Amino acid sequence: MIYLDNSATTKVLPEIMDTFVAVNETYWANPSSIHEFGHKTNQLLQSAREQIAEILRTASAKIYFTSGGTESNNLAIFGLANKYKFRGKHVLISQIEHPSIIEAAKQLVVMGFEVEWIPVDASGIIDLNEFSKLIRAETMLVSIMHVNNETGAVQPLKALSTIVRRESKAVIHVDAVQSFGKLSIDFKRYDIDAITISSHKIHGIKGSGLLALSKTREIEPILFGGGQESGIRSGTTPVPLAVSTAKAMRIASTGLEKNSTHMKNLTDELVQFLHGFERIKMISPENRAPHIVTFSVRKIKGEVIINALQKRDVIVSTSSACSSRQTKTSHVLKAMHISDDYIKGVIRLSISPLTTEEEIETFKKIFTEVMNVIKGD
Template identity: 70%
Template sequence: MIYFDNSATTKVHPEVLNTFVTVNEKFWANPASIHTFGHQTNELLQSAREQIADILKTSSETIFFTSGGTESNNLAIFGLAHKYKHRGRHVLISEIEHPSIIEAAKKLSEQGFEVEWIPVDKEGIIKLGSVENYLRDDTVLVSVMHVNNETGAIQPIEELSKIVREQSRALIHMDAVQSFGKIPVNFKHFDIDAITVSSHKIHGLKGSGLLALKRFIEIEPILYGGGQELGIRSGTTSVPLAVSTAKAMRLAMENLDSKAAKLQSLSDDLMEYLQSFPFIKVISPAKKAPHIISFSVQKIKGEVLINALQQQDIIVSTSSACSSRQTKTSHVLKAMHISDDFIKGVLRISLSTTNTQPEIDQFKIVFKQVMNVIKGD
């Protein structure tokens, strides 16, 4: 099987899995317990927190472990907006965010906040001019993802943060689920206030993620109970998941430049090949992450292509795994104003450093065969 759906999830790295098993076997105590065993487990948890803080260039007291990207994004939207609502109740969200941001923002609007949506251009890049126009004195939060999960488009976070800092006191949240481990992500690189990371996108385990805050930024909890995770995320912390997430993040950062170069080389090869077909529209813009290629075949449904490729042991997805089982058209593609001829036939190839050039070459052969059959050539 050739697996090209790494933006949906990745195969767990053996070292991460080994870490998870080892911690479960040797440090199963509740880290909140006051006995020695609990203290030892808590020390391991704190070590994981410090390792991640070092990677993201922030304080360990602002690393909060969660169940994954969705919970982290919800915590960011609700927790930051409510904590700083004394500054205002106006929120800006881009049109192309993950559903865990969009649906949270809709709920926020029911709680007395005014939510406005930042439009994107035809390449799926936010319009910075609209951000300038929308910012107000009472804007409390701006949330824009770093890399779009459907198209791979890299958003201009540096320019965005400069505009926000100059024109408002709003906090900035960046969903880095699709960017961490592929391109640089930390608080030193970006002048932002909150970052979301998900473990299973970087060869970690599902059900694990985190929200990281910039030093001195505060947040309100959305879960209440025993006050774990420094009072922000109640519920017994899964130390094995936290430690394995730290392991996955450390592995993702090793030789980042060379891994990104490999992904870019594979991606460039695929892009050049796909652009040779007159009936294919490449959706991904030129400024994109190295691991995502989104394209569409004219007047053919994406599901047809997925099934045909799957029969040849090649796994790809439609525009987003989160919405691939739904019949509604992607909100990202709508925001980009993709024409009717192409909007139903979008496929997403998402790569990992485990993928190889021979797999790309095999895809080319199979894809051409599939096109010949479907189009009757």
């Protein structure tokens, strides 16, 4: 099998699974317990928190472990909005965010906040001029993903944060689920306030993630109970997941430069190959993340191509695994004003550091065979 759907999820690295199993076998006490066993388990948990804080350049007390990207994004939207609503109730969200941001923002409207949607250009990148027109002195929250999960478009975070700091006192949340481990990101590099990370996108284990805050920011909880995670995320902290997430982040950050170069070389090769087909339109912009190439075939449904490739043991996806089983058109593609001839035929290829040159060569051969067989409308 050739697996080119790594933006949906990645294969767990053996060393990360080994860590998960070892912690389950050795440090299975509740980290909140006051006995020595609980204390040792809590020490391991705090060590994981410190390692992540060092990578993201923040304080360990500002790392909150969650069940993954969706929970972290919800915590960011609701928790930051409630904490800083004294500054105003105006919120800016980009049109191309993940559903866990979009749907949460819609709930903010029900709660009495004013949400405006930041437009993007035809490349799926935020229009800085339009953003400058939308932001106000009373804007209190801005949420923008670093890398779009459907197209790989990279947002100009530094330019955006500069505008925010100049025009408002808003807190800036960044969904880095698709960027961490592929591009450099930390609080000081981009002058941002909150970062979402999901473990299973970086060869970690599903059901684990985190929300990190900068040293000076605070947040309100959205889950209530025993007061774990400094009162921000109640529920017994799953130490094996937290420790394996820290390890996944260490591996990803240590190999960042090498892995990014490897993936960029492979996706550049894919882009050049795909340009050879008259019926294909590139959806990913030139300024894309190193691991994603998204394109569309004119007047052909993406599912047709996916099924044809799958019969040949090649796994790809439509624009997003989160919405691929739904019939509605992607909100990201709508925001980019993709024409009707192409909007149904979108295919996303997403690779990982484990993807090989041989796999890409095999994909090119199989895809050519598929394109020679499939006819358009």
